[in-house]
Amino acid sequence: MSTTAVPTFLRSRVLLVLAAVLLTLAPTAPALAAPPGAPPAATGAEQTAGAPRSPAPRGAEVVAVTRVADRQVDLSVRSAALGGRTVKVRLLTPDGWNPADRRRHWPTLWLLHGCCGDYTSWTARTDVAEIDDLRDVLVVMPEAGWNGWYSDWWNHGRGGDPAWETFHTVELRHLLERDWGAGRDRVVAGLSMGGQGALLYAARHPGMFKAAAAYSGSVHPLLDDESVDRIMGFFAGRGDDPLRVWGDPVAQRRIWRAHDPFHLAGRLTSLPVYLSCGDGTTGPLDPPGGTSALEADFDRQNHALAAELRRVGAKHLTTHFYGPGTHGWAYWERELHASLPMLLDALRTDG
Numbered sequence: 001m002s003t004t005a006v007p008t009f010l011r012s013r014v015l016l017v018l019a020a021v022l023l024t025l026a027p028t029a030p031a032l033a034a035p036p037g038a039p040p041a042a043t044g045a046e047q048t049a050g051a052p053r054s055p056a057p058r059g060a061e062v063v064a065v066t067r068v069a070d071r072q073v074d075l076s077v078r079s080a081a082l083g084g085r086t087v088k089v090r091l092l093t094p095d096g097w098n099p100a101d102r103r104r105h106w107p108t109l110w111l112l113h114g115c116c117g118d119y120t121s122w123t124a125r126t127d128v129a130e131i132d133d134l135r136d137v138l139v140v141m142p143e144a145g146w147n148g149w150y151s152d153w154w155n156h157g158r159g160g161d162p163a164w165e166t167f168h169t170v171e172l173r174h175l176l177e178r179d180w181g182a183g184r185d186r187v188v189a190g191l192s193m194g195g196q197g198a199l200l201y202a203a204r205h206p207g208m209f210k211a212a213a214a215y216s217g218s219v220h221p222l223l224d225d226e227s228v229d230r231i232m233g234f235f236a237g238r239g240d241d242p243l244r245v246w247g248d249p250v251a252q253r254r255i256w257r258a259h260d261p262f263h264l265a266g267r268l269t270s271l272p273v274y275l276s277c278g279d280g281t282t283g284p285l286d287p288p289g290g291t292s293a294l295e296a297d298f299d300r301q302n303h304a305l306a307a308e309l310r311r312v313g314a315k316h317l318t319t320h321f322y323g324p325g326t327h328g329w330a331y332w333e334r335e336l337h338a339s340l341p342m343l344l345d346a347l348r349t350d351g
Helices: 008-025 044-050 121-125 164-179 193-204 225-235 253-258 261-267 293-311 329-348
Strands: 060-069 072-079 086-092 106-112 138-142 182-191 212-215 272-277 316-321
Touching: 060 164, 072 164, 086 121, 106 193, 106 329, 121 138, 121 329, 138 164, 138 182, 164 182, 164 193, 182 193, 182 329, 193 212, 193 261, 212 329, 225 293, 253 261, 261 293, 272 293, 272 329, 293 316, 316 329
Parallel strands: 106 138, 106 182, 182 212, 212 272, 272 316
Antiparallel strands: 060 072, 072 086, 086 138
């Protein structure tokens, strides 16, 4: 039968049925499947409010939500700053967290992973999910790339993808505060590459974080030729062009300095800052004979940064340079616990 032969009222009914079918097939963020003992997941209109499909400012949107464990939720975020790619962000949620309740906003701890890790590293390698003191804090563990360095890459002057700093400090921050219960009281901590990222974000975005902690952080990559060569080696990982990140350390010296916490020390003077590192020799949490040239390099960098922070008048600097110890998770878990009182006190401090 030709289309013209179908009565008008019948064509209208067919179109309505097709529209209903298409709506049921349209992708939506899945409901959070609540584990035993957890509050029930939002449904219907509440789910739409809690898992938005409209883009946030600067072009990021949550396209999927997955509950992976008790109090652990993964957001799949499509990011304009990352060229439209979708990356994961793991949330360790506080007791009573309900993103559909727009009246409640939680203080946030951002935990940044290191090079060669990902957004799952902190929950997979430490006991962060079992820390009672974090049951009233929203912990944000974002993907930062295997080798992203918490930076908007130079890309030979072209900029663009990847722009990790923009993704985290603009896109993700707006998403979390608009739709996922994050408040505006934030602290940040990270290990290795993430330690550098924690200090960079705190220094480069005044007022965003109320305290910062770096464990075995790459905190002064311009310390000397050895440090420059080492981070250039990381930049070249997996066959990447090492000049894409910050450019040449001589020709693009200004960009390098802008991403070196030592040269940003003056912007950290009013914040509580925690620095910790081992010296690369065998420590109490290492197997016999274990050493780390990387940790020894970062130890020198951390001592240099601590001295510079004191020189420029840092008011709240805590250091734990514990001597023997290598570049490993046993130390970073311990340092997270050691620094938490400082970080949580900063969250509870007004102003």
